[in-house]
Amino acid sequence: xxxxxxxxxxxxxxxxxxxxxxxxxxxxxxxxxxxxxxxxxxxxxxxxxxxxxxxxxxxxxxxxxxxxxxxxxxxxxxxxxxxxxxxxxxxxxxxxxxxxxxxxxxxxxxxxxxxxxxxxxxxxxxxxxxxxxxxxxxxxxxxxxxxxxxxxxxxxxxxxxxxxxxxxxxxxxxxxxxxxxxxxxxxxxxxxxxxxxxxxxxxxxxxxxxxxxxxxxxxxxxxxxxxxxxxxxxxxxxxxxxxxxxxxxxxxxxxxxxxxxxxxxxxxxxxxxxxxxxxxxxxxxxxxxxxxxxxxxxx
Amino acid sequence: xxxxxxxxxxxxxxxxxxxxxxxxxxxxxxxxxxxxxxxxxxxxxxxxxxxxxxxxxxxxxxxxxxxxxxxxxxxxxxxxxxxxxxxxxxxxxxxxxxxxxxxxxxxxxxxxxxxxxxxxxxxxxxxxxxxxxxxxxxxxxxxxxxxxxxxxxxxxxxxxxxxxxxxxxxxxxxxxxxxxxxxxxxxxxxxxxxxxxxxxxxxxxxxxxxxxxxxxxxxxxxxxxxxxxxxxxxxxxxxxxxxxxxxxxxxxxxxxxxxxxxxxxxxxxxxxxxxxxxxxxxxxxxxxxxxxxxxxxxxxxxxxxxxxxxxxxxxxxx
Numbered sequence: 001x002x003x004x005x006x007x008x009x010x011x012x013x014x015x016x017x018x019x020x021x022x023x024x025x026x027x028x029x030x031x032x033x034x035x036x037x038x039x040x041x042x043x044x045x046x047x048x049x050x051x052x053x054x055x056x057x058x059x060x061x062x063x064x065x066x067x068x069x070x071x072x073x074x075x076x077x078x079x080x081x082x083x084x085x086x087x088x089x090x091x092x093x094x095x096x097x098x099x100x101x102x103x104x105x106x107x108x109x110x111x112x113x114x115x116x117x118x119x120x121x122x123x124x125x126x127x128x129x130x131x132x133x134x135x136x137x138x139x140x141x142x143x144x145x146x147x148x149x150x151x152x153x154x155x156x157x158x159x160x161x162x163x164x165x166x167x168x169x170x171x172x173x174x175x176x177x178x179x180x181x182x183x184x185x186x187x188x189x190x191x192x193x194x195x196x197x198x199x200x201x202x203x204x205x206x207x208x209x210x211x212x213x214x215x216x217x218x219x220x221x222x223x224x225x226x227x228x229x230x231x232x233x234x235x236x237x238x239x240x241x242x243x244x245x246x247x248x249x250x251x252x253x254x255x256x257x258x259x260x261x262x263x264x265x266x267x268x269x270x271x272x273x274x275x276x277x278x279x280x281x282x283x284x285x286x287x288x289x290x291x292x293x294x295x296x297x298x299x
Numbered sequence: 300x301x302x303x304x305x306x307x308x309x310x311x312x313x314x315x316x317x318x319x320x321x322x323x324x325x326x327x328x329x330x331x332x333x334x335x336x337x338x339x340x341x342x343x344x345x346x347x348x349x350x351x352x353x354x355x356x357x358x359x360x361x362x363x364x365x366x367x368x369x370x371x372x373x374x375x376x377x378x379x380x381x382x383x384x385x386x387x388x389x390x391x392x393x394x395x396x397x398x399x400x401x402x403x404x405x406x407x408x409x410x411x412x413x414x415x416x417x418x419x420x421x422x423x424x425x426x427x428x429x430x431x432x433x434x435x436x437x438x439x440x441x442x443x444x445x446x447x448x449x450x451x452x453x454x455x456x457x458x459x460x461x462x463x464x465x466x467x468x469x470x471x472x473x474x475x476x477x478x479x480x481x482x483x484x485x486x487x488x489x490x491x492x493x494x495x496x497x498x499x500x501x502x503x504x505x506x507x508x509x510x511x512x513x514x515x516x517x518x519x520x521x522x523x524x525x526x527x528x529x530x531x532x533x534x535x536x537x538x539x540x541x542x543x544x545x546x547x548x549x550x551x552x553x554x555x556x557x558x559x560x561x562x563x564x565x566x567x568x569x570x571x572x573x574x575x576x577x578x579x580x581x582x583x584x585x586x587x588x589x590x591x592x593x594x595x596x597x598x599x600x601x602x603x604x605x606x607x608x609x610x611x612x613x614x615x616x617x
Contacts, residue, residue: 061487076374077359077373078371078374079373124401124402125401126401126403133402134370134373134402135398135401135402138396140362141362141366141393141394141398142364142366143366144362144364144365144367144394144398145367145369145398147366147367148367148368148370148371148373148374148378149365149370149371149374150370151355151367152371152373152375152376153373154351155331155353158512168566174362175362175363175366177393178357178360178362179367180361181358182358182360182367186355197495245490
């Protein structure tokens with residue numbers, strides 16, 4: 001399968017090859033999870049919980065859903081789909097997927113959060129890491145930025161799609177709702193947002209801190225197309241996102257509320273906010289890796 | 300370049316921005332403009348009318364405006380954002396820091412109603428800290444032009460500059476004394492008049508007060524080296540050092556808090572290169588209040604008379 005991917009790249013070098021085989025996508029996601037746990041362990045800092053939860057979606061996005069060009073990265077991204085990670089603290093998941101997709105060398109994952117690295121704790125552009133177009137992680141800003149790119153694409157008659165991932169806790173930031181209002185009022189219909197709905201934030205459960213009951217209704221009331229999916233089910237991700245794409249150009253922005261399990265793939269990290277920003281120790285790393293077989297080769 | 304001290308025309312600097320923006324839109328099809336419900340106040344109507352597809356009304360939502368501008372810039376557009384100085388800086392500092400400055404986006408943050416001279420609206424709207432906030436951001440260019448013509452020229456100059464810019468201007472009608480055909484060079488101080496006794500470094504509306512102060516000082520036989528620092532960052536250090544090496548003392552004049560503004564930038568240059576007495580004409584670490592622009596300048600010590608007094612004090616400290 002990877003030989004075939006190479007062949008496609010050779011024939012059509014401009015764009016990333018698409019992986020359609022579910023098992024292959026799941027295998028990539030498993031390797032991404034290994035990368036995440038190892039990166040966070042190596043530097044004893046970072047956010048494993050949310051990163052693991054989004055590993056399946058990000059894998060699907062970069063290996064299947066988006067039309068993009070890992071070999072010729074430009075900040076402008078003309079003629080390409082764009083992804084913005086608004087909740088920048090889950091950078092390990094994004095970095096792993098970008099590296100595994102060919103944006104930069106896989107061995108560079110070993111520099112995550114270290115001095116002189118291009119892989120900053122939260123995504124940033126200053127070090128010119130291919131795949132990153134804006135600094136994020138100061139929460140609440142990614143949706144506005146993505147909306148700006150979507151407008152630029154409309155002005156330039158570029159039919160590409162802009163994707164943006166938001167944390168659920170992040171929706172407590174008011175700027176999101178400014179952008180949600182703007183995008184609906186102005187029919188920004190080349191924008192697909194996902195909300196990583198894992199119901200956890202640093203201090204505890206979102207239900208306890210500042211809940212999102214009827215999030216679907218909230219978005220609908222603001223004038224968005226709303227879809228839902230299980231963000232840890234590869235088949236469902238592909239199916240839902242395919243359907244989401246059919247809504248592009250239909251006068252409304254699109255949001256997919258994506259239920260995920262924080263820590264997904266590592267049993268002792270699941271179901272609790274405690275692994276939001278805590279790295280595993282040596283024993284925990286071993287226990288985690290035992291659940292995540294090496295599929296593509298470690299960095 | 301010479302100035303016209305026989306003033307017949309009064310125009311607001313924000314109208315200079317509006318005229319410059321329209322021309323910028325005609326010159327470059329990538330110019331886009333965003334406004335947070337203050338299109339009339341910012342004089343962006345002409346651009347909106349001429350280029351409706353390239354104008355984005357964002358409503359009263361400045362944080363979203365800054366983020367959208369950063370996104371538009373990321374895709375290759377040249378966004379000019381428009382709102383009051385207060386809502387262009389303090390209200391959205393983190394959005395500017397993360398999405399624009401740190402991410403190096405080519406956004407032009409255009410801010411009207413800066414300083415005390417917005418007048419009757421009072422201190423809620425009279426930001427006196429914006430120069431400091433913006434100059435502390437790495438990579439940010441900070442420009443504060445002095446009249447209509449200079450504001451228009453500056454608006455066109457920042458179009459040609461690749462990188463984030465803070466352009467600060469004001470509300471009231473103000474004397475137009477610089478040439479309409481001037482060439483605006485970012486980072487290059489404008490030497491208005493040569494002199495030997497004291498240097499006056501002025502920015503924004505207070506350049507006109509400084510011009511009047513020069514006449515008053517000349518009448519008393521004091522020779523002034525007058526420099527318009529329209530670009531506060533990057534600062535024209537060479538021009539400052541050269542002037543001080545002639546005069547040996549200086550006055551800074553700005554419509555801003557004395558902490559963090561032009562005066563402090565000049566003090567850094569002096570202490571590092573050529574220590575000399577410096578007197579500040581600036582707001583003395585306080586908030587403003589309602590009043591007419593003229594009344595406020597008098598009450599807060601920002602008039603030609605205050606510059607004259609500061610100049611004499613600086614000379615006395617030599």
